[in-house]
Amino acid sequence: MYTEELLSVIPLKTVIGQLPNTVKDISIDSRSVQPKSLFICIKGYTVDGHDFAQKAVDAGATVVVADHELQLDGEVAQVIVNDTDRALGLLAAKFFDYPSNDLTMIGVTGTNGKTSVSGIIHHMLVGMGERSALSGTIGFELNGVLYESANTTNDALSTQQMIFRAKMEGCRTMVMEVSSHGLALGRLAGVDYDVAVFTNLTHDHLDFHGTMEEYGNAKGLLFSQLGQDFTKNKYVVLNADDPWSERYAKMTSYPVWTYGLKNDAIFRAENCSYEDGLTTFDMITPEGKFPISMKLLGEFNVYNVLAAAAVFYAKGIAIDVIIELIEDLAPIRGRMERVKTDLPLQIFIDYAHTPDAIEKAINAALPYKKPENKLIFLIGTGGNRDKSKRPAMAEKASRADYVILTTDDPRFEEYDSITGDLAKGMQHENYACIGDRAEAVRHAISVAEPGDIIIFAGKGHEDYQIIGNKKLPHSDAEIAVEAGRIKFV
Ligand SMILES: CC(=O)N[C@H]1[C@@H](OP(=O)(O)OP(=O)(O)OC[C@H]2O[C@@H](n3ccc(=O)[nH]c3=O)[C@H](O)[C@@H]2O)O[C@H](CO)[C@@H](O)[C@@H]1O[C@H](C)C(=O)N[C@@H](C)C(=O)N[C@H](CCC(=O)O)C(=O)O
Numbered sequence: 001m002y003t004e005e006l007l008s009v010i011p012l013k014t015v016i017g018q019l020p021n022t023v024k025d026i027s028i029d030s031r032s033v034q035p036k037s038l039f040i041c042i043k044g045y046t047v048d049g050h051d052f053a054q055k056a057v058d059a060g061a062t063v064v065v066a067d068h069e070l071q072l073d074g075e076v077a078q079v080i081v082n083d084t085d086r087a088l089g090l091l092a093a094k095f096f097d098y099p100s101n102d103l104t105m106i107g108v109t110g111t112n113g114k115t116s117v118s119g120i121i122h123h124m125l126v127g128m129g130e131r132s133a134l135s136g137t138i139g140f141e142l143n144g145v146l147y148e149s150a151n152t153t154n155d156a157l158s159t160q161q162m163i164f165r166a167k168m169e170g171c172r173t174m175v176m177e178v179s180s181h182g183l184a185l186g187r188l189a190g191v192d193y194d195v196a197v198f199t200n201l202t203h204d205h206l207d208f209h210g211t212m213e214e215y216g217n218a219k220g221l222l223f224s225q226l227g228q229d230f231t232k233n234k235y236v237v238l239n240a241d242d243p244w245s246e247r248y249a250k251m252t253s254y255p256v257w258t259y260g261l262k263n264d265a266i267f268r269a270e271n272c273s274y275e276d277g278l279t280t281f282d283m284i285t286p287e288g289k290f291p292i293s294m295k296l297l298g299e300f301n302v303y304n305v306l307a308a309a310a311v312f313y314a315k316g317i318a319i320d321v322i323i324e325l326i327e328d329l330a331p332i333r334g335r336m337e338r339v340k341t342d343l344p345l346q347i348f349i350d351y352a353h354t355p356d357a358i359e360k361a362i363n364a365a366l367p368y369k370k371p372e373n374k375l376i377f378l379i380g381t382g383g384n385r386d387k388s389k390r391p392a393m394a395e396k397a398s399r400a401d402y403v404i405l406t407t408d409d410p411r412f413e414e415y416d417s418i419t420g421d422l423a424k425g426m427q428h429e430n431y432a433c434i435g436d437r438a439e440a441v442r443h444a445i446s447v448a449e450p451g452d453i454i455i456f457a458g459k460g461h462e463d464y465q466i467i468g469n470k471k472l473p474h475s476d477a478e479i480a481v482e483a484g485r486i487k488f489v
Pocket residue numbers: 028029030031041042043044045046047048049050052150151152153154155179180181182
């Protein structure tokens with residue numbers, strides 16, 4: 001791209017040196033700079049990208065965007081701006097020619113349910129024969145191939161790159177999980193959403209946002225940033241049972257579609273029942289009441305499919321098609337996913353790592369428990385992250401007959417510090433603190449008896465544990481099945 005044209009989107013800048021006529025790529029990481037590219041220095045939480053500018057030049061960068069003049073050797077021009085984060089959003093969107101304008105962009109935000117709802121919408125789109133891309137905690141899925149990604153919502157450059165790739169591969173829609181970090185840190189700058197979906201807002205990430213008010217306001221950016229262009233067919237889907245929805249409705253002028261179980265809503269569910277590995281309910285829609293029977297477990301998944309149903313109905317899809325797509329859905333990876341095993345136990349892998357999600361996961365399992373059997377619940381939480389939620393997580397977990405308190409990604413925190421904080425919330429004495437997660441999983445099997453239900457929560461789809469700064473292989477399901485085979489020979 002012509003350098004002048006690219007830089008035209010930054011209004012105030014000082015240029016030092018001779019700009020090259022064109023740049024071939026843009027980058028924020030010196031380790032992946034291509035020759036003849038533009039490197040933007042980003043101040044991170046751990047290191048400052050300005051310190052890697054020389055490395056970027058050595059690797060072939062011919063333009064460096066920085067917030068102060070740097071001493072650099074080599075043939076390079078410097079562009080000095082006030083705020084490199086803001087410049088990144090503007091430049092990335094321009095470089096990829098605003099790809100979100102060419103796709104229907106669906107953003108899903110909320111504390112719990114982002115992965116589930118975005119996965120459900122994506123799979124329903126694919127089920128309809130539509131080309132859709134998906135990005136979120138599980139990675140970036142494009143035409144059936146899953147690529148790893150660092151974050152739920154990635155930095156502004158990776159985000160624009162992903163949307164561009166989706167466009168180039170012929171996708172018509174991209175479904176994105178939108179995290180509060182992503183919104184607050186401007187990672188979604190330049191993404192023009194068409195549909196914004198809200199799941200719920202409960203306690204999480206207060207280490208980053210400070211208060212629930214700040215956390216809720218960060219999520220609100222998805223709705224307030226939808227814009228005012230009524231020639232575009234944009235709309236919002238809100239959970240009528242969550243009080244934050246009223247505030248989000250006021251942040252946008254686009255049509256609001258609601259769903260829920262308790263309060264008045266356009267899409268509602270009645271008569272939910274959970275038996276034989278199936279969830280059944282009556283879906284109340286603008287066209288009447290329809291019975292649904294689906295493989296996704298638990299009341300939380302009834303909310304999730306109602307949100308998806310509203311998205312599809314507002315898009316103009318017929319109710320009978322929507323119902324067929326919901327009934328065809330397979331469980332979402334690592335979200336109350338039943339482990340296929342011939343052990344005399346029911347084992348579920350789940351990603352609950354907030355108090356609300358733990359409550360919902362237990363609610364989802366209880367209908368399957370016989371009075372003579374136990375519900376064993378294993379929860380872990382991350383080290384060096386929001387500590388204030390830990391006692392509340394264990395308080396919710398106390399509804400299980402036996403609780404095992406462990407870690408998910410301990411990072412640099414001592415095991416006892418994590419399990420000790422969790423233990424403060426326990427409401428009964430039937431629990432064990434075992435910081436080593438593999439040992440904790442084996443302990444769950446050792447106390448289990450035929451007919452019991454075990455939920456391994458907190459790792460979901462993840463096949464690793466982050467201990468210190470090392471990512472080590474870990475699978476709750478594999479460890480559990482191996483231990484179970486030895487115990488129940
Ligand atoms: C606290 C936080 O958000 N950190 C994010 C941040 O990392 P950072 O600030 O440490 O970046 P850094 O490593 O200091 O690097 C600064 C700059 O120097 C550059 N660099 C660095 C090293 C080098 O050799 N050369 C070089 O050029 C980097 O490319 C970068 O441009 O920027 C990185 C790149 O965008 C992110 O991957 C990283 O997310 C980390 C992994 C993280 O854990 N974030 C969490 C808190 C997060 O964002 N979570 C949300 C919510 C998930 C949920 O809902 O549960 C999410 O969206 O993922």
